[in-house]
Structure formats: C-alpha cells, structure tokens
Amino acid sequence: MIEIAGVSKTYEDETVLDDVSLVLPESGITAIVGPNGAGKSTLLSIIARLITPSAGAVRVDGLDVQKTKSDVLAKRLAILRQVNHVGMRLTVEELVTFGRFPHCGSRPTAEDERHVREAIAYLGLEALSGRFLDELSGGQRQRAFVAMVLAQDTNYVLLDEPLNSLDMKHAAAMMKLLRRAADTFGKSIVVVVHDINFASIYADRIVAMRDGRVVLEGTSDTFMREAVLRDIYDTHIDVREVDGHRLGLHYL
Amino acid sequence: MLAGLTGGALVAAAVFMTLGAKGQWDFILAFRGTKLIGMALVAYAVATSTVLFQTITQNRILTPSVMGFDALYAAIQTAVVFFLGAHQLSIFDPRLRFIVEALIMSGLSLLLFRWLFLGRHRGLHLVVLAGIVFGVFFRSLSLMMQRLLDPNAFIVLQDQLFASFNTIDQELLLVSGVIVVATSILSRRLLARLDVLALGRDVAINLGVDYRRVVMLLFAMIAILVSVSTALVGPVTFFGLLVANLAYQALGTDRHRYTLPAATLIAIIALVGGQTIFERVFGFDTALSIIIEFTGGIAFMLLLYRDLKR
Ligand SMILES: Nc1ncnc2c1ncn2[C@@H]1O[C@H](COP(=O)(O)OP(=O)(O)OP(=O)(O)O)[C@@H](O)[C@H]1O
Ligand SMILES: [Mg+2]
Numbered sequence: 001m002i003e004i005a006g007v008s009k010t011y012e013d014e015t016v017l018d019d020v021s022l023v024l025p026e027s028g029i030t031a032i033v034g035p036n037g038a039g040k041s042t043l044l045s046i047i048a049r050l051i052t053p054s055a056g057a058v059r060v061d062g063l064d065v066q067k068t069k070s071d072v073l074a075k076r077l078a079i080l081r082q083v084n085h086v087g088m089r090l091t092v093e094e095l096v097t098f099g100r101f102p103h104c105g106s107r108p109t110a111e112d113e114r115h116v117r118e119a120i121a122y123l124g125l126e127a128l129s130g131r132f133l134d135e136l137s138g139g140q141r142q143r144a145f146v147a148m149v150l151a152q153d154t155n156y157v158l159l160d161e162p163l164n165s166l167d168m169k170h171a172a173a174m175m176k177l178l179r180r181a182a183d184t185f186g187k188s189i190v191v192v193v194h195d196i197n198f199a200s201i202y203a204d205r206i207v208a209m210r211d212g213r214v215v216l217e218g219t220s221d222t223f224m225r226e227a228v229l230r231d232i233y234d235t236h237i238d239v240r241e242v243d244g245h246r247l248g249l250h251y252l
Numbered sequence: 253m254l255a256g257l258t259g260g261a262l263v264a265a266a267v268f269m270t271l272g273a274k275g276q277w278d279f280i281l282a283f284r285g286t287k288l289i290g291m292a293l294v295a296y297a298v299a300t301s302t303v304l305f306q307t308i309t310q311n312r313i314l315t316p317s318v319m320g321f322d323a324l325y326a327a328i329q330t331a332v333v334f335f336l337g338a339h340q341l342s343i344f345d346p347r348l349r350f351i352v353e354a355l356i357m358s359g360l361s362l363l364l365f366r367w368l369f370l371g372r373h374r375g376l377h378l379v380v381l382a383g384i385v386f387g388v389f390f391r392s393l394s395l396m397m398q399r400l401l402d403p404n405a406f407i408v409l410q411d412q413l414f415a416s417f418n419t420i421d422q423e424l425l426l427v428s429g430v431i432v433v434a435t436s437i438l439s440r441r442l443l444a445r446l447d448v449l450a451l452g453r454d455v456a457i458n459l460g461v462d463y464r465r466v467v468m469l470l471f472a473m474i475a476i477l478v479s480v481s482t483a484l485v486g487p488v489t490f491f492g493l494l495v496a497n498l499a500y501q502a503l504g505t506d507r508h509r510y511t512l513p514a515a516t517l518i519a520i521i522a523l524v525g526g527q528t529i530f531e532r533v534f535g536f537d538t539a540l541s542i543i544i545e546f547t548g549g550i551a552f553m554l555l556l557y558r559d560l561k562r
Contacts, residue, residue: 050454074460081454087310088450088506098448102460106444152459 001026002047002156002188007056009042009212016042018212019056026155027186029178031193031203033223035233038209040192041082044158047190048079060156074102078152082160082192084145086133092144093129096120099151119151122177124170138165146174150181157181159191163198171195175202196237196248200224208232220246253503254510257517264525265292272532288524290420293428294481295495295519300436301477302492303499303515304470307450307508312500313555314380315492316478320387321361322487325479326413327390327397328353328360333409334397341408347427354431354479361475362468413486420484428480439473442466446508488541490548495519497551 002024009017017039024030032040045051047058049065058065060077078099086095096119100112108116120129123143133141142165149157159178163171175198181187182204193199199206200220208216208223210232216223223229224246229237238249265288273280302315316322332353333341341349364386368379398406412421445466448456457463481488499515500506526540 045454048458050457070457070462071460074458079454079458084455086451086455088447089504090506098451098455098459101448106447 001061002190003059004043004047005057005059007043007046007053007058009039009046009051010054016212017046017053020212020214021056022207022214022217024156024190025188025205027182027188028204029182029202030188030190030205030207031199032190032207032209033193033196033199033232034209034215039212040209041160043209044079044160044190044192045081048077048158049073050079050081071102074152074154076154077156077158078149078154079158080145080149080160080162082164084141089132089134091130091132092125092136092147093120095133095144096129096147096151099148099153102152115151115153119147122150123147124173139167139170142166143170143174155187157187157189159189161192161194163193163195171198178202196224196229196250197245200247201245224248254513254517257502257514257521261517261520261524264521264528268524268528271528286422286425287420287527289429290422290425290484291523291527292520293425293432294420294485295523296516297432297477297481297484298488298492299495299499299515299519300512301474301481302496303508303512304446305474306496307446308467308470309379310450310452312497313493313552313559314383315490315496316361316474317487317489317492318380318552319383320385320390321364321475321478322482322489323387323390323394324360324364325353325357325482326487327394328356329412329483330394330397330409333405333412334401337402337405341405346423350424350427350479350483351431353483354476357479358472358475361478362471365471365475366468412483424483428484431476432480435473435476439469442469442473443508443512447506450506450508485541489545490552491519491522491544493555494544494548494551495522497555 004020004022004024007017007020008015016037020039020043032043034040042051046053047060047065049058049070052066060068060073063073063076065073065077090098093116096116097108097112099119100108100115104112120126123146125140125143125147128136128140128144133144136144142162146159146162149159162174162178166174178189178191179202182189191203200223203220206216206218206220206223207214208228215232216228224239226237226239229235229239229248235250238252240247240249268288269281269284273284305316306312306314332349336344368382398409401409445456445461448459448461449463449466449470451459453463495515495518496511498518499511502518503510503514505511522544523540526543530540530543
C-alpha cells in the first residue's frame with residue numbers, strides 16, 4: 001500500500017502540489033489523469049523519492065520513502081519518468097539488464113537474465129535487443145525503458161506517460177500488458193495517461209488531478225461523465241457507451 | 253583493446269627506462285624508476301579523476317581542471333606559504349604540509365561541488381562559466397598573495413608551483429602513492445555503482461543508489477586525486493580531457509570497468525612516451541607539457557564545437 005499523507009510541493013512561491021492525500025492499493029491499475037501542469041509527474045516523482053516534498057510524507061508498505069534506504073525501496077518500487085535520456089551508449093539488452101541492479105548489483109545471475117529476456121519479450125523487442133538505444137525510433141526506445149522498469153520486478157510500478165510516442169497497436173498492447181501484470185502477478189501499477197479512454201477501459205481506479213489537487217477518486221463510471229470532464233479539462237467531451245465501455249469523443 | 257593499451261604502456265615504460273642509458277645501471281634504474289612511478293601516479297590520478305567527474309556531471313567536456321580546481325589547489329598552496337611565512341615553512345615537513353593542503357582542498361572542493369551540482373539543477377553553460385570564473389578568481393587570489401610575500405617565502409612557493417613532468421617532486425612521491433592506493437582501495441565498492449550513476453540521477457536513485465552519499469564520496473576522491481597530481485606536477489588543464497575522450501572513442505563502450513583502466517593506460521603512454529621522445533630524442537626539457545596542453549586544448553575546442561552544433 002502506498003500512503004500519501006498531506007503532500008505539498010512549492011517552488012519559490014508557486015504551489016504545484018497542494019496538500020495531496022491518497023492511498024494506492026497493493027494491486028491493480030490506478031490511472032492518474034488531468035490537464036498539463038496539474039502536478040501528476042511531480043506527485044509520481046515524490047512517491048519515488050526523486051523529489052523531496054515541501055510538506056507531508058509518503059509511505060510504501062509502511063516505509064517512509066524519504067527515510068528508508070534507497071536500495072530497500074528499489075526492490076519494492078520502480079518508476080519510469082516522462083522524459084528519459086541516457087548519455088551512455090547502451091544496447092537495449094544492456095539497458096534492461098540495469099533493471100536488475102537492485103537485485104544483483106553488476107553481476108547478473110541466470111535468474112536475472114531470465115527476467116531480462118522475459119521483459120524484452122513482453123515488449124516485443126527481441127529483434128532489437130542488440131541495437132544501441134540511439135539507433136531506435138522514439139516508440140521503440142520508450143518500450144525499451146518500460147522493459148527496464150518491468151525487469152526490476154517490483155510490486156509497485158509507476159509509469160509516467162508510458163504511451164508516449166507509441167502507435168495505436170503498441171499503445172493498446174502496452175495497456176494489455178499492464179493489465180496482465182496486475183492480474184497475473186498482482187502488481188500495483190500507477191500510470192499517468194492523457195488518453196482518458198485508455199484510463200476508462202483498462203484502469204481499476206482513476207485519480208483526476210487539477211491545479212495541484214486531487215479532484216476525483218473513482219472509476220470509469222464516476223469519471224467518464226460530461227460534467228465531470230468539463231470541470232477537469234475545461235472543455236466539452238461527448239461520452240458514449242460502446243460495448244460496455246464509456247468512451248469520450250475528444251476529437252470533436 | 254585493453255591488452256593493446258597495456259602492451260603500449262609497458263613498451264613506453266621499457267623504452268623510457270633503457271633508451272640512451274649509459275654508465276651505472278643501478279643509479280639509472282633508481283633515478284628513472286622514481287620518475288616513471290611519478291608519471292604513472294599522475295597519469296592514474298588525472299585519468300581517474302576526470303572519468304569519475306564526467307560520469308557524475310554527465311558530460312564529456314568538463315573536467316576538474318577545466319572547472320578551476322587545480323587553480324584552487326595552487327591558491328591553497330600559496331595561502332599556506334603566505335600565512336606560515338618562510339621561516340615556519342622551513343621547519344615544517346613538506347609531506348605533512350601536503351597532507352594538510354590536500355585536506356583543505358578536499359573540504360573546499362566538496363563545498364563547491366555541492367553548490368554546483370547537488371543543489372538546483374543548473375545548466376551546463378552556467379556551470380562552465382562558473383568554473384572559468386572560479387579559475388580566474390583563484391589565480392588572481394594566488395597572484396595577489398604572491399605579490400605580498402617576502403622574497404624567501406616566494407622562492408619556496410615557486411618551487412612548488414612550478415613543478416612539472418620533468419621535476420616531479422620526489423619527496424611527495426611516497427606519501428602520494430600511499431594516499432592514492434588507499435583511496436582507490438576504499439572506493440572499490442563504489443565502482444560497481446558507477447555505470448548506474450552514468451544513467452543519470454533519477455535512474456540511479458530508482459535503481460537503489462544512495463545518490464547523495466555516493467556522489468559526495470566520489471567528489472572527495474576526485475579532490476584527493478587532483479591534489480596529488482597538482483602537488484606532483486603542477487596544474488595540467490586539458491590533459492585529463494584528452495585521455496578520457498580518447499578512451500571513450502577507442503573503446504566504443506562506456507562501461508567503467510573498461511574506461512577507467514583505458515584512460516589511465518592512455519595517460520601513461522602519452523606521458524611516458526612523450527617524455528621519452530622529448531627528453532631523449534630531441535633533448536628538449538620542457539616541451540611535453542606544452543604539447544599536451546596544446547593537443548588537449550584543441551580537443552577541448554573540437555568537443556565544444558561538436559556539442560554546440562548538436
Ligand atoms: N523544477 C520546477 N520548478 C518550478 N516549477 C516546476 C518545476 N517542475 C515542475 N514545475 C511546475 O509544476 C507544475 C506541475 O508540473 P508536472 O510536471 O507535475 O505536471 P504534469 O501534471 O505532469 O503535466 P504534463 O501533463 O504536462 O506532464 C507545472 O506548472 C510546472 O510548471
Ligand atoms: Mg507530466
């Protein structure tokens with residue numbers, strides 16, 4: 001369980017997170033949605049101890065992330081940032097192998113290699129595993145980074161816009177993969193998405209943020225309503241039911 | 253690749269030890285041997301500190317000396333002479349003085365490093381600029397103190413500051429050797445984390461590296477290595493940059509298991525080989541550091557140009 005208790009973040013005099021309290025369960029998919037600048041990435045970074053909060057605390061399975069040793073947390077929680085850049089020249093396989101570092105340091109065992117192979121296969125990167133990252137397309141690179149985070153094999157996986165630069169097929173495949181990880185391995189996956197329809201179809205819970213606050217905690221049923229969406233996004237979105245899924249027609 | 257470089261370094265060392273040697277062998281071997289050890293020590297200190305620094309700061313252009321840290325060391329040396337005076341100095345063991353200076357150096361550079369790299373994120377441009385300003389500041393500070401020194405003290409100081417590859421300070425060799433070996437052994441456990449560190453702060457933390465602690469320890473190690481090399485041969489601005497980048501280019505991998513030894517070996521080949529050629533073949537005594545700085549300076553400009561173009 002991840003407990004977020006009264007977390008705020010201010011830069012100079014700008015408040016980007018304002019007293020956020022939230023509980024994320026031990027398994028299932030939680031989608032975080034909200035307009036640009038709502039504070040989604042900041043919240044994820046604070047949960048993953050990349051940023052220190054100005055106030056409040058985050059506990060993962062009871063461990064305060066600011067006080068617990070980093071290597072202990074690395075076995076429970078993994079994060080994929082919104083923007084990823086690696087200066088080092090690495091192949092896909094080398095990158096994914098780094099995901100095993102919390103478990104084996106720099107000496108991967110056969111077990112670690114199995115995790116790496118599986119993560120590469122899940123993301124359909126087998127054919128590219130020997131390629132250097134700077135020789136990949138944007139979407140392929142994005143999938144390589146997701147593979148690295150999955151290879152870390154933690155119970156909590158935080159993904160900041162993992163669908164970035166993925167085509168339609170791979171975006172849907174990614175969400176199905178996350179669904180499988182949550183259902184088969186009981187993982188807790190927190191994913192920031194901009195496409196509300198992916199949230200509506202695949203997430204167990206939806207957390208909507210705006211102006212540094214959580215404005216809604218609910219499910220597809222409570223979130224996918226025209227009045228709610230208008231409050232959050234300041235724009236009208238038609239909502240239709242298709243094959244039992246609520247879909248927003250935000251292209252119109 | 254590493255084997256080739258090791259071979260090259262051994263050949264350079266063998267030629268350096270034997271070329272043009274006549275007369276008493278035991279004297280020559282002892283004399284050249286200490287010089288060789290000195291150069292190897294400097295090569296290791298400069299190469300290692302540069303590679304570590306570039307890993308932490310995630311760039312291929314900045315080095316401790318480009319950031320003005322050897323100027324800081326020279327300023328500390330000057331300040332020590334300035335405040336102690338020539339008389340006090342003569343009764344002070346130079347090795348003890350070196351250790352004190354190295355400690356002050358580590359403390360001060362840790363403060364600077366922290367301010368520059370661990371606080372808010374600052375752009376590369378600002379950091380380079382700050383480094384140049386620091387360099388000028390420390391140099392002028394030294395100059396000002398030197399103006400005010402009495403002539404006797406100044407001579408003592410000059411001796412230290414104008415150390416070069418030719419006049420490696422013999423007295424400090426043993427104590428530097430011990431310091432370098434000790435820090436290297438102590439930091440061996442950090443080495444496994446260097447590759448992870450090179451992935452950047454956020455990824456390193458995600459993978460369980462205690463980022464602040466590891467970075468501070470590495471900065472301390474860098475400060476010690478810079479002190480050692482500056483004390484032995486004086487400031488060398490672009491040498492580290494040159495050997496580190498040659499190593500990255502030659503290897504085609506960025507794994508520290510390979511880049512650290514490769515950079516050191518290239519540095520040894522450059523120093524020992526260069527010294528052999530200039531001293532024995534051409535009979536010039538001072539040309540090596542000029543050539544090294546010249547080539548390194550050009551490499552620096554090329555790298556900067558390539559980065560700006562991107
Ligand atoms: N280092 C910083 N200094 C000052 N302000 C910042 C900093 N980082 C983020 N912000 C501000 O904090 C607010 C929230 O940013 P955050 O990245 O969390 O938004 P987000 O919800 O992830 O948006 P997006 O959907 O565009 O990714 C923004 O207004 C941003 O400008
Ligand atoms: Mg974001």
